[in-house]
Amino acid sequence: MAESRSLPNILITGTPGVGKSTLCQQLAERTNFQWLEVGKLAKENNCYEEFDEVYHCPVLHEDKILDLMEDQMTDGGIIVDYHGCDFFPERWFDIVFVLRTNNTALFDRLSKRGYSGKKLEDNIQCEIFGTILEEAIDSYKKDSVFELSSNNADEMDENVEQIVQWIEQWKQNKM
Numbered sequence: 001m002a003e004s005r006s007l008p009n010i011l012i013t014g015t016p017g018v019g020k021s022t023l024c025q026q027l028a029e030r031t032n033f034q035w036l037e038v039g040k041l042a043k044e045n046n047c048y049e050e051f052d053e054v055y056h057c058p059v060l061h062e063d064k065i066l067d068l069m070e071d072q073m074t075d076g077g078i079i080v081d082y083h084g085c086d087f088f089p090e091r092w093f094d095i096v097f098v099l100r101t102n103n104t105a106l107f108d109r110l111s112k113r114g115y116s117g118k119k120l121e122d123n124i125q126c127e128i129f130g131t132i133l134e135e136a137i138d139s140y141k142k143d144s145v146f147e148l149s150s151n152n153a154d155e156m157d158e159n160v161e162q163i164v165q166w167i168e169q170w171k172q173n174k175m
C-alpha cells in the first residue's frame with residue numbers, strides 16, 4: 001500500500017527506444033532511487049516462457065518476474081523501467097510516466113539499435129497508435145498517468161526535472 005511506503009515508486013514505460021533507460025539512469029543519479037530494469041532482471045533470472053519467433057525475442061514469464069520484484073517494491077524508492085505496464089499490480093506505483101517519441105526520431109533510434117523488418121514496423125506502429133499510453137490508462141488511475149514527450153535532449157532534461165520535482169513534492173506531502 002502507498003501509505004506504508006517511505007518513498008514513492010515510479011513506473012517509466014513506453015515503446016522501445018523512447019528513452020526510458022536514458023531517463024531512468026539520470027533519475028537514479030539525481031535521486032538515489034533504485035533503477036529496476038525489468039528486462040535485465042528477467043534475463044538474469046531466466047524469467048521467460050517461450051521464444052517468440054516473429055519478434056525474435058523471449059516472452060516474459062510475468063508471474064515469475066512479479067514474484068522477484070514484490071519484496072523490492074514494498075519500501076518504495078524504486079524506478080521501474082519496462083516497455084509494458086499492464087501486468088504489474090496497480091498498488092505498486094504512485095505515478096506512471098509514459099514516454100512518447102515522434103515516428104521519425106523513433107525510426108532512427110530503433111534502426112541504429114539494429115531493429116528491422118516487422119519488429120521495426122510494429123514498434124513504430126505501436127508508438128503511432130499510442131498503444132502503451134492506452135495500456136497505462138487502462139491499468140492505472142487516470143490521474144496518476146502522465147505522458148511525456150521525449151523527442152530530443154531538451155525534453156529529456158525537462159522530464160528529469162519534472163520527475164525530480166514530483167518526488168520532492170511527494171516527500172513534502174508525506175511530512
Ligand code: DAT
Nearest residue numbers: 016017018019020021022150151152153156
Ligand atoms: P528505451 O530504454 O526506451 O528503449 P533508450 O534510453 O535506450 O530507450 O534510448 C534509445 C536511444 O535513443 C539511445 O541511443 C538514446 C537515444 N535517446 C533516448 N531518448 C532521447 C531523447 N529524448 N533525445 C534524444 N535521444 C534520445
